[in-house]
Amino acid sequence: MSEDIQTGLAEILEEVAGVAPADATPEKSFTEDLDVDSLSMVEIATAVEDKFGVAIPDDELGNIKTVGDAISYIQKNRA
Amino acid sequence: MSTSVGDVVVTGLGATTPLGSDVASTWDALLAGRSGVSRITDDWIKEFPAQLVARLAADPAGQLDRVRARRLDRSQQVAVVAAEEAWRDSGAADAGVASERVAVVFGTGIGGALTLLGQDDVLEEKGPKRVSPFTIPMLMPNGPAAAVGLAVGAKGGVHAPVSACASGAEAIRWGLDLLRFDRADVVLVGGAEACVHPLPMAGFAAMRAMSTRNDEPERASRPFDKARDGFVLGEGAAALVLERGDAARARGARVHARLAGAGGTADGYDLVAPHPEGEGAGRAIAAAVRDAGLSAADIGHVNAHATSTPVGDTAEAAAIRTTLGEHVLVTATKSQTGHLLGAAGALESIFTVLALREQLVPATANLDDPDDDAAVQALDIVRREPRRTQLTAAVNDSFGFGGHNIALVFTTA
Numbered sequence: 001m002s003e004d005i006q007t008g009l010a011e012i013l014e015e016v017a018g019v020a021p022a023d024a025t026p027e028k029s030f031t032e033d034l035d036v037d038s039l040s041m042v043e044i045a046t047a048v049e050d051k052f053g054v055a056i057p058d059d060e061l062g063n064i065k066t067v068g069d070a071i072s073y074i075q076k077n078r079a
Numbered sequence: 080m081s082t083s084v085g086d087v088v089v090t091g092l093g094a095t096t097p098l099g100s101d102v103a104s105t106w107d108a109l110l111a112g113r114s115g116v117s118r119i120t121d122d123w124i125k126e127f128p129a130q131l132v133a134r135l136a137a138d139p140a141g142q143l144d145r146v147r148a149r150r151l152d153r154s155q156q157v158a159v160v161a162a163e164e165a166w167r168d169s170g171a172a173d174a175g176v177a178s179e180r181v182a183v184v185f186g187t188g189i190g191g192a193l194t195l196l197g198q199d200d201v202l203e204e205k206g207p208k209r210v211s212p213f214t215i216p217m218l219m220p221n222g223p224a225a226a227v228g229l230a231v232g233a234k235g236g237v238h239a240p241v242s243a244c245a246s247g248a249e250a251i252r253w254g255l256d257l258l259r260f261d262r263a264d265v266v267l268v269g270g271a272e273a274c275v276h277p278l279p280m281a282g283f284a285a286m287r288a289m290s291t292r293n294d295e296p297e298r299a300s301r302p303f304d305k306a307r308d309g310f311v312l313g314e315g316a317a318a319l320v321l322e323r324g325d326a327a328r329a330r331g332a333r334v335h336a337r338l339a340g341a342g343g344t345a346d347g348y349d350l351v352a353p354h355p356e357g358e359g360a361g362r363a364i365a366a367a368v369r370d371a372g373l374s375a376a377d378i379g380h381v382n383a384h385a386t387s388t389p390v391g392d393t394a395e396a397a398a399i400r401t402t403l404g405e406h407v408l409v410t411a412t413k414s415q416t417g418h419l420l421g422a423a424g425a426l427e428s429i430f431t432v433l434a435l436r437e438q439l440v441p442a443t444a445n446l447d448d449p450d451d452d453a454a455v456q457a458l459d460i461v462r463r464e465p466r467r468t469q470l471t472a473a474v475n476d477s478f479g480f481g482g483h484n485i486a487l488v489f490t491t492a
Contacts, residue, residue, distance in 0.1 A: 018146030042212040 026068030091169025091320030133417025186246030188421030243479030248424025313417025342366025346482030357398025
C-alpha cells in the first residue's frame with residue numbers, strides 16, 4: 001500500500017520538479033534534499049489530489065516536510 | 080555623447096526566430112531570402128480575416144530542460160534561449176565579471192499572453208483551485224527579464240521596458256545608459272515575444288493592422304510595396320551583450336560592433352497611428368545620430384521598422400529621408416521575419432550589427448513595386464539581392480503603439 005503511494009508520488013515529483021524516481025525516498029526533505037520550492041509544493045498537492053483523491057489543505061501542506069510525511073498523510077486520509 | 084566611461088561595444092549576439100534557432104541560421108536564411116511566414120491551419124483560424132503567422136523555426140521548450148521549460152511562459156523560454164546564446168557568444172561568463180556588476184534589460188510588448196489566456200481557460204473550466212501557482216510569474220511582463228536574469232546570475236539589476244513594438248530597442252537604449260552611468264560592467268539586453276493565440280490575432284485584425292493575403296503567406300509581409308496590406312505576427316527573441324569597450328578589449332573579447340548612440344521620443348500625436356510625416360520618429364533618429372557624435376552623412380544604412388502597414392511605412396520613409404537624406408541604404412527585414420513586436424528592435428539591431436560587421440545589407444523581400452509616396456520613391460531601398468557596400472555607421476529604428484520612437488546608432492568595431 002505505502003509502496004504504491006511512494007511510486008505514485010515519485011511520478012508526480014518527476015513530472016512537476018524533475019526529481020529522479022530513485023531519489024524520492026521517505027527520508028528525503030522536499031526543500032533541503034530535493035530542491036522543491038513552495039510553488040512546486042502547491043502543484044504537487046494538486047497532483048496528489050488528482051491521483052489519490054486526497055486533498056491537502058494549506059495548513060497541512062506546511063507540515064509535510066519529507067516524502068515520508070506525504071506518504072503517511074495520503075495513507076491516513078485515503079478513502 | 081562624450082562620456083567618462085568611453086565607448087560601448089556589442090560582444091555577444093543571440094536569437095531564436097522564425098528564420099532559425101540561433102543567430103547564424105537566422106542570418107543565413109535572411110540573406111538567402113527565405114520567409115518565416117506560413118498560414119495557420121488550426122480549426123480556430125477559420126473565421127479570422129488574417130490567418131498568417133511567422134512561427135519559430137525551433138520550439139524553445141525543446142532547447143531547455145523539461146522542468147525548467149514548464150515553469151516558463153513561451154515568451155520567457157525564447158528570452159532564455161536567445162540570452163544564453165548571447166551570453167556564451169560574449170565569453171563574459173569566463174571573464175570573471177562580478178555578478179553584482181551584471182545587469183539585464185529585457186523588454187516585451189505583450190508579456191505572458193499564452194499563460195494569461197491559458198490559465199483563464201483553466202479557471203473557467205476547472206475553477207480557481209486548479210489555476211497554476213506559476214501563473215503570475217509566467218504572465219508578468221517583467222517575466223522574460225527576470226528569467227534571463229536568473230539564467231545568467233545577474234545581480235546588478237533586472238529591468239523590463241514595455242513600449243509595445245519599441246520594447247526591444249528601448250531595452251538596448253537603457254543598457255547603453257546603465258553602462259554610461261557606470262551602474263554595471265556588463266548588460267544583457269534584448270526583447271522577447273510569443274503571443275500567437277486567437278485573442279491577440281483577433282485584436283490586431285480588428286485594428287485592420289494585419290495582412291490578409293492568406294493565399295500567399297511568403298508574399299504577405301511587403302514593406303514599402305504598393306500592395307502592402309498589414310503586418311504578419313511573428314514570435315521569437317533576440318539578445319545582445321553590451322559592455323564598455325576598454326573592458327572588452329582588455330579581456331580580449333570579440334567586438335561585433337559599437338553601440339554609439341541612442342535617441343528616444345514620443346509622437347504626442349495619437350495612441351496608435353503614427354504621425355504622417357514621422358515627426359517623432361525623425362526626432363528620435365536625429366537624437367541618436369547626435370548622441371553618437373556623428374552627422375547624417377556618416378550613416379550608411381538603416382534597418383527600418385517598416386512593418387508593412389499602409390500608414391507606418393510611408394511615415395517612416397519620410398522621417399528617414401528628412402533626417403538622414405537619400406544616400407542611406409534602407410532595408411526592411413520584417414518582410415521575411417514577420418513582426419516580432421517587443422523582440423523586433425533587438426532582432427533588427429542584431430541584423431544592423433551584422434550588416435556592419437559583414438559590410439552587407441540584407442534585401443527587403445517582396446518589394447516588387449515601391450509605393451508612389453515621394454519619400455519611398457526617393458530612398459535607396461535594397462531589394463532582390465543583399466547589397467555589398469562600405470559602411471561605418473548604421474541606424475535601427477523601432478516604433479511602438481503609444482507613439483514610442485527609439486533609434487539606435489551602431490558603428491563598426
